[in-house]
Amino acid sequence: MAEDGSVPAGGLTGRRVLLTRSPDRAGAMAAALAGAGAEPLLLPLIDFERTPDAEGLAAALTRLRGGEYAWLVVSSITTVRALKDYSAGQGLRLVDLVPEGVKIATIGPSSRRAVEAEGLRVDLAPDGSQSAEGLLEAWAPSDDGGAAGSDGAGATRVLLPQSDLAAPTLAEGLDALGWDVDAVTAYRTVDYPADPQRRLTAGLALGAEPAGAVVLAPDEARAQLAAGRLDAVVAASPSAARRIHETLRPLEGTSLIAIGQPTAEELRSLGLPVGATAARPTPEGIVDAVIHALSQQHRKENP
Template identity: 70%
Template structure:
């Protein structure tokens, strides 16, 4: 596969790739692209704030710590950051909110790594389709006597699902379809960049990029990014989430010949709904997966690159 030669091999040499993430959340992606020879650029489009209703989130976490749920389902790394920030504000460690006997599910290896670094054991995470859909499919694939399908005393499993205010109903509805009693609570707000300084999520995670770590890339504003597009100086734009896809549609137009890369099928689906087409979809939301997707999308136009 051609993209296998990308890391460190200059396979994307001379390519300019726009990442639609803020500097503190794009470091690993930018480094991976730079190691592959590309020039990463940043256009921050979305950011994250604490929810105004901290009381509801705090109450849900109190019930969690008291054993009021059978499962905690974490749908994003940003959720982990929001929960850790609230726990810290209460003088607690994040892991102390998850008592013995409560099982934890998440949407893939990246979020599993972050949770485990915080001292939280993960019991269920899809390895293939790393998304809400993948977790729902994995949940329903368990044997009938597996604890996934039962709660205390054989009752429907009680599930706490903290998530973004813009979260699609896919995960909650899918778990309910499998017989779960799901309680959703808003853990954070997804907003246009930049977030209000007083509300921005800043808790640093034990794994992953610290909240204050800047990416090794030039940061553009919307007008500058559109100028680069108009001049034909951008080879690819990476959409990291459905929310980012919506902002790309609103801010970056027209894309012209610039390849659009989606991270995950939900993002690709959102792009299609907006009338945009992903030239490639990263099957895994990892820096290597993103480099591979960019390489696939640009492969047909890389006539002057060395053979892998």
């Protein structure tokens, strides 16, 4: 990295980096890697479907429209897509789900940009650690009058739509702060590819250009790894980490890059070494982490 923290052009020249995402979700990340000189390749491992508990989600979002919540927590871009998918099925826009007075919290900059692109205001996002823990550090207890959103019955209620595999960190943390949390399953994380009839396909106002990178099948990715032709593999989530462990091991000689501490912890729990953890869950932050990991690896191999 340059002294100012920016990624130098060509900083990854000649390096081949595997992103474990589908083309429609890897565009920005692949473009950032290519801009730094790398050759990005894709191996889709996880996908997303509408929740099997459609009635539970519909009931929660009806309560949201009725102003029964003080806060809506949007923890990922996929949450935005799931809420848009529901809205479209009801003939609504996403902005129609959130009445005036309901505050919105996000975890990372990507989810914040996605929410704001839909015409909604984000009231709270962590400045430091962009994670569930970081959001909890920034969140006020429910008895802090300045944090309680709208007045009335919904003053301490929080709606937390999330993946069926979401860790309980946010729900338990908000509960400990005195908030009344409704954690509902908004979408289901599945092995790629999802059922075409259930796959989340709602487009985002933010836009997501499909990645032009080569897409590998699992056996092709394993062959590339065995031949030493992949320099780094990026894991975007704990569920992706588990699929990497199931699909790609052994991974000797290849740097594993984690997006966020929960993903890094999951990789380590599976016995996989983490070359670097992206400090920021942004394309630029991921490129920084890849450069750091590969430079550290180079120093070890060339003392």
